[in-house]
Amino acid sequence: MKITMAHGSGGRATSQLINDVFKNANSNPVLDMMEDAAVVAGSGRIAVTTDSFVITPLFFKGGDIGRLAVCGTVNDLLMRGAIPKYITSAYIIEEGADTDDLRRIAESMAETAREAGVIVVAGDTKVTEGSGNVYINTTGVGFVPEDTDIKSSDCKLGDALIVSGDLGEHHAAIMSRRMGIENNIKSDCAPLGEMVMNMIDAGIELHAMRDITRGGLGTVLNELASASGCGFELNEADIPVTPEVEGFARILGLNIMHMGNEGKLAAVVAERDAERALGIIKNSRYGAAAAIIGRVTGGEGVVMNTRLGGKRVITELFGEGLPRIC
Amino acid sequence: MPDLDGIKRYLREYDGESKIIMEVCGTHTASVSENGIADMLSPKIKLISGPGCPVCVTVAAYIDRLIELAMEENTTVISFGDMLRVTGSRLSLRDAAAVGGSVKIVYSPFEAISLAKASPERRFVFAAVGFETTTPIYALMSEQIINEDIKNLLLLTALKTMPAAIRAVSGANITGFLAPGHVGVITGHRLFEELARELGKPFVTAGFKGEELLAAIYALTKLKSGAALNLYPSAVTYEGNVRAREITNKYFEPCRAAWRGLGIIDGSGMKLRDEYSFLDIGSSGLVNDSVKDKGCRCGDVITGRISPRGCPLFGRVCTPDTPCGACMVSTEGSCFHYYINGRV
Numbered sequence: 001m002k003i004t005m006a007h008g009s010g011g012r013a014t015s016q017l018i019n020d021v022f023k024n025a026n027s028n029p030v031l032d033m034m035e036d037a038a039v040v041a042g043s044g045r046i047a048v049t050t051d052s053f054v055i056t057p058l059f060f061k062g063g064d065i066g067r068l069a070v071c072g073t074v075n076d077l078l079m080r081g082a083i084p085k086y087i088t089s090a091y092i093i094e095e096g097a098d099t100d101d102l103r104r105i106a107e108s109m110a111e112t113a114r115e116a117g118v119i120v121v122a123g124d125t126k127v128t129e130g131s132g133n134v135y136i137n138t139t140g141v142g143f144v145p146e147d148t149d150i151k152s153s154d155c156k157l158g159d160a161l162i163v164s165g166d167l168g169e170h171h172a173a174i175m176s177r178r179m180g181i182e183n184n185i186k187s188d189c190a191p192l193g194e195m196v197m198n199m200i201d202a203g204i205e206l207h208a209m210r211d212i213t214r215g216g217l218g219t220v221l222n223e224l225a226s227a228s229g230c231g232f233e234l235n236e237a238d239i240p241v242t243p244e245v246e247g248f249a250r251i252l253g254l255n256i257m258h259m260g261n262e263g264k265l266a267a268v269v270a271e272r273d274a275e276r277a278l279g280i281i282k283n284s285r286y287g288a289a290a291a292i293i294g295r296v297t298g299g300e301g302v303v304m305n306t307r308l309g310g311k312r313v314i315t316e317l318f319g320e321g322l323p324r325i326c
Numbered sequence: 327m328p329d330l331d332g333i334k335r336y337l338r339e340y341d342g343e344s345k346i347i348m349e350v351c352g353t354h355t356a357s358v359s360e361n362g363i364a365d366m367l368s369p370k371i372k373l374i375s376g377p378g379c380p381v382c383v384t385v386a387a388y389i390d391r392l393i394e395l396a397m398e399e400n401t402t403v404i405s406f407g408d409m410l411r412v413t414g415s416r417l418s419l420r421d422a423a424a425v426g427g428s429v430k431i432v433y434s435p436f437e438a439i440s441l442a443k444a445s446p447e448r449r450f451v452f453a454a455v456g457f458e459t460t461t462p463i464y465a466l467m468s469e470q471i472i473n474e475d476i477k478n479l480l481l482l483t484a485l486k487t488m489p490a491a492i493r494a495v496s497g498a499n500i501t502g503f504l505a506p507g508h509v510g511v512i513t514g515h516r517l518f519e520e521l522a523r524e525l526g527k528p529f530v531t532a533g534f535k536g537e538e539l540l541a542a543i544y545a546l547t548k549l550k551s552g553a554a555l556n557l558y559p560s561a562v563t564y565e566g567n568v569r570a571r572e573i574t575n576k577y578f579e580p581c582r583a584a585w586r587g588l589g590i591i592d593g594s595g596m597k598l599r600d601e602y603s604f605l606d607i608g609s610s611g612l613v614n615d616s617v618k619d620k621g622c623r624c625g626d627v628i629t630g631r632i633s634p635r636g637c638p639l640f641g642r643v644c645t646p647d648t649p650c651g652a653c654m655v656s657t658e659g660s661c662f663h664y665y666i667n668g669r670v
Contacts, residue, residue, distance in 0.1 A: 179433040250534075253356065253657050303668075308335060308536035310362020313668025318646030 003097040004269045008127025018125055021099060022091070024115070025106035026120040038121035040086055042143055047082030049073055050139040058101060058134055060177050062169070062186030063262070065136055066109035071191050071262055073140035074116045075211040079265065080144030081150040087113065087281060088122040090137040105134065118189035153230035153307040154207040159296040160274035162267045162279050165196060165289040167217055168245045168259035176248065177220025185244055188286070190263030195284035204277045205270035212264045218257035220266055221302045221317040231299035234314070238293045258303075259319040268296060330537050332555045333544045340368035340547060346491040346499050347371065348630050350492060351506030352379035352658025353534055359667035361536035363543075371543065375660030377491045378506050380456045381408045382628055382652040382659050383585045385615035388484045389414030395482065395607070396427035397449050403482075404438045405453040407431045412652045415616050419453075435467045442479035451607055454483045461485050461596055462570040465577040468598070468605055480607040483597055486583055488513070489521060490594030494585075495629045496525045502546035504539070505531040506560045514566025515556040520606040521559050522554040577602055582611035586652065587591075587625025625650035627660055634664040641665060 006013040023031065030038045042273050053069045063071075069088065077084040089109065091100070113120055118140065169188040176183050192211065199206060203294075208228070210220045222233050249256050263286055269277045274292055281287035297303075302314040328336065330602055349355050355375045358364060364373055377383050389412055396403040396419060403419065410420045410431065423429040432438055435452060442450045454464045464481065471479055486508050496503075507517040510531045510638035518529040532542035543556050549555060556562055574596070583595025590613055598606045622644070623637040634640050634653065644650040653661035663669060 253353070255360075261604065301668075304362075306360070306362040306536065308361045308366070308540070310364075310366045310536075312360060312362040313666070315668075317668045318662075318666065 001099040001104070002094070003093050003095055003127055005095055005127055005129070007093070008111040008125070013240065014125065017099070018123070020088070021102045022106050022123055025103070025110040026089070026123070028119045028121070029057065030119065032120040033122065036129070038086070038107060040121055040141075042085065042141070044146070045157065046291070047077050047080050047142045047144050047145040048139065049076040050137065051076065052137040054135050057177055058083045058105065060187055061173050063189035064105055064108050065134060066107070067103035067112045067189050068262060069117070069138045069309065070109055070112040070116055070212070071189050073120060074137040074191045074193065075265070077140045077142035078192055079150070079209045081148035081196070081200060081206065081209075082144045084116060084118045084140055084142040084193065085198065086121045086141040087118050088139045089120050090124040092126050092128060094133045094134040096130070096132035097134055100133065110285055112191065112239050116193055132250035140264060145200065150209050152208050152210065152224050152227035155224055155230050155268045155296045156270070157230065157270050157296055157298055159207055159268045160271050160276065160292050161232060161234070161294040161296065162213065162238065162278055162281060162290060162292050163217065164192065164265045164267070164287045166240045166242050166245065167212065168241060168249060168256050170262040171216070171254075172245045172248045175252070182250065186223055187246065188261050188263040190286045192263065192265055192286060195281045195287045196265070198280045199267070199277055200283050202276065202280055204280065206267060207270065208268040208304065210266050212261045212266055214260045215317040216258040216260055217266060218255070218302065218314045221314065222316040224268065225300060225302060228296075231297040232294055233297045234294035234301045234302065234304040236304050238291050240289045240291045257307060257314050271295070290325055327541060327544065330540070333540050334366060337371060337540060337544060340370055342370065345371045345501045345547055347373050347395045347502045347504060347543060348376045348495065349373055349504045350376040350378045350488070350501050351504070351508060352382070352656065353508060354378070354503065354504050354506065354532065354656060355663055357534045357564055359663035359669045361539070362667075363536060363539055364669050366540070367543070371547065372634065375627065376630060377570060377585065377588065377628045378457070378488070378659035379653070379656050380460070380486065380662070381412055381656040382624060383410065383454055383486060383491070383587065384484050384652065385584045385586050385613060386387070386414040387584070387612040387614040388482070389419065390439070391608070392419055392451070392453050392482060393417055393422040393427065396422045396429050400447070401449045401461050402428040402430055403450060403451050403453060404430050404432055404441065404442070406455070408656045409453055409455060411649060411655045415614070422590055428663065435463050438479060439470055439476065441465065441475050446478055450479045452479065452481050453639050454481045454485060457486055457488060457509055459508045461578060462512065462574050465573040468577045468602060469573070471583060471605060472602075481598065481605050481609070482605070482607050483609040484583070485578065485596040486585065487554065487580070487594055487596060490516065490591045491520055491585060491588060493525065494591055496527065497630075500527065502528040502549065502577070502629065504542055504546070505529045506532055507531060507562060510558065510562035510566065512567050512570050515554070515562050515564050516566070520553040523552050527652075528552070528553045529554040531556045531558045531562050533561070581610070584615060586615055587628040622651040624653045624661070627653050634661040637661070
């Protein structure tokens, strides 16, 4: 069935759509009450984040917009050391969208939420004119354990920098799809709760964490450097990237350091805990390819020792990261 | 040739005659920056960037014409992403899109065919920019347009060929050339052998990996003037890709072309042949190159007269976010690479 403006009328068609597609997939006691607002339990310091998801295509190798909408928000909570508990999901659906697609998206969202240990407690659906696109906003709520305080401004001289796996996969997967290039590159879209919670439980001295999304590791590290008033020194040879993504980037003139992931993090940890933290990440789901790739320096900005033996500066991403001619 | 460590040591400690080597190709410039090669060389070996970035050598009049077309009713300009942010005499294509111009980015010229077929009532204009490497693709595209009788897809061309540009920049200060590997795939190494003899300077055809570039630079410090060496034989043969040249020559012929920084050079461009001129939407005569920022020295950068850091705008008013000239826009542009990779 195709979505029409009637599905956004607030009347019978709207409630049918909500019941058939969204409530079914995400059924839980809070949502099922269908009240105007969800009332949930919790205490202590609360972390809140919100994010909107716009992606073409809606379905891609390794994920879809539903999985993405959960992972993006859950991972943002985790980066502050918060334990994710609740999310909301608001859909803006263009006329012409297919209800089978919506059902797949809602189911994928529900499955990812289960994996990430969050429940969808509130939702909204709007329909607008357009050409069948779907946009999702999710807001996440999590609780921060008592002694945990992880923030971008806490990187310290000598800290180790760990990335949790191969760079660039989401970016390369989406771009391959858009360009009609056949390959085996999959989006890495994933919730990172297991590795983060395992580190926190093990008492790792985590100073700062960021998930590596749009703008890539280069942008993340420049932001951390500027928030903490420090620099980073990286070793290119240690940066994990699959040969397939590396080749894809080379052909299109894209820079691995500016390609986004959706299931990778950069963690800045006290040097004495570095090896232990690496071991924990490697033993967690989605962390097998993790590596220590550099350290915090007293300088400013991000400098990389190239594989060849030279040095180059890594800036944040400028522009859109579009492929070049030639 | 010594092993990689030997080459690195030699290049670091080199104390012979001063060498000024031009990286002709934009992808070489990118690789030099990304590998941090400039800072692995002795002060007596200097690398300068050349005219091999297709976007960077495009003149303002061409961009202006694209913008006019994008603003015309029922017309969409199709372009590669690089081109969007380059400013013509006043605006860029992206500026035009922001005020209602119709501009569409594609990754391959063949997407343009699908777009044109999907909206037969609309006119599409492809911004066909590039060198020897890209022109065969436009030839194939032209062939498909003709075979399938697609009436609503036209080309605005600013196609260029390398030899004339290399001749034009080959001033006395340049001691050798890193020959453009991608162009070589099409033209064959033979072209560089001929240029080396003609200009009396060594040419080395090089691949794009860091170690391949170091080997090529090493060779350029050793080769005699007028000698040529192919260090990229896995991709570049002596004769090149004859089929690609044939299809190019079927649809295109040499013409005068205007280059940013170099001016008008006879025989340095390619245009659709007269019998296919019905595919062209008025590409000739687009030679004016007055740019908005009078201080912009892209022209001097492209011709190797100054390094990007020698331009007074570099890094101050001109950054990848606020580019004044094309060299700061393109991911193959030398200013862009000097800026984002901190190249000295």
